[in-house]
Amino acid sequence: MAAKQSKSVTFVWQGKDKSGRKVNGEMQSTSIALVKAELRKQGINATKVTKKGMSLSFGGKGKITPMDIALFTRQLATMMKAGVPLLQAFDITAEGVEKEALRDLIVKIKNEVASGSTLADSLSKQPEYFDDLYCSLVGSGEQSGALETLLDRIATYKEKTEALKAKIKKAMNYPIAVVVIAMIVTVILLVKVVPQFEEVFQGFGAELPAFTQMVIGLSEFVQAYWFIALGGIIASIFILKKVLAKSQKARDTKDRFVLKLPIVGEILDKSAVARFARTLATTFAAGVPLVDALDSVAGAAGNVVYSDATKRIKEDVSTGQQLQFAMKSSGIFPSMAIQMVSIGEESGALDEMLDKVATFYETEVDNMVDGLTSLMEPIIMSVLGVLVGGLIIAMYLPIFQLGAVV
Secondary structure, eight states: OOOOOOOOEEEEEEEEOTTSOEEEEEEEESOHHHHHHHHHHTTOEEEEEEETTSTTSSSOSOOOOHHHHHHHHHHHHHHHHTTOOHHHHHHHHHHTOOOHHHHHHHHHHHHHHHTTOOHHHHHHTOTTTSOHHHHHHHHHHHHHTOHHHHHHHHHHHHHHHHHHHHHHHHHHHHHHHHHHHHHHHHHHIIIIIHHHHHHHHTTTOSOOOHHHHHHHHHHHHHHHHHHHHHHHHHHHHHHHHHHHHHOHHHHHHHHHHHTTSTTHHHHHHHHHHHHHHHHHHHHHHTTOOHHHHHHHHHHTOSSHHHHHHHHHHHHHHHTTOOHHHHHHHHTOSOHHHHHHHHHHHHHTOHHHHHHHHHHHHHHHHHHHHHHHHHHHHHHHHHHHHHHHHHHHHHHHHHHHHHHHHO
16 A cells, blocks of 8 residues: 655745846745755755744744754764765754754854854854854864764864753742742732722721831822832832943952842852863863863853953963962862862863862752742742731731721
């Protein structure tokens, strides 16, 4: 019995003909790959092929995230390890991408490489998505003839770095969520519930308890000026973002401040150590000299405290000092990390030891974030309980006092 044929669907395509003129059209086929193959036979280089009624009409191009770049790198590394030629690997990767913006980016890079540019040069023309560290590692891989190995290391680095960032965001967002929820609940009670009790109290003809008067006064203030307070909060956030975006000094101050915060500061501190070790392990394992690798680490530190410390470490190492002593003199690295680096230098396996340091502190961050999450759940309940309970007590105090008098 003959195998059942795939259902033919309509594809919308865009591309360029042999003269470089932009052309587009529609074609019936069973897959994007077959559409591109047929177009190539016609002398057309397809730049975009999608099912009719999909991506072109809805959802826009989508924003390319760092995780998208990590996934693209992993797919490219996997296919190159399997022996797929680079240009064909680009085609296969682009076909499997749903996000139009990422597909367009891959096609741009592929066209640059096809025109004779190196992959590193092609990537460097997209600095928004591929930083100096990424491009320099790819360049090292091309020069050494081990591009697939370097791409695999970059993919691992990007995946672990983005996973660490996600954990940090989780740790930072939880306390913010507690404050926001508490504020929303309080405002609702003050605007909707307290005024109902206030109308009842007006007929008592007796002086209200001080606590109740304070809550009623706060309720009247919120009702009268809530829009001003809300506008002030929004304006403050907007101004803060603008200042941080334009002022390096403000960003440096913010970086130093967050490291001093309780609990969250310790999480950020450990994550910075993990990022330092992960970046240095990746660059050093790629054959980049230690002094040059420290330059890349300083740029990827993510916090001015560790960036400045890394620059000082680079200066010490460039004068002949061992990395372990340079790290110790900086005064910010934990003793465990320094001891592991010392073992790595003595055994000639520095990249392996740095990788172990990164894994250890990434695990520490993961455990601390989980612990913070578990701790915040009862804190949220306690805060909401105190707020709601306090307002209820304030409203019922006059009723209790009236009952005692009767």
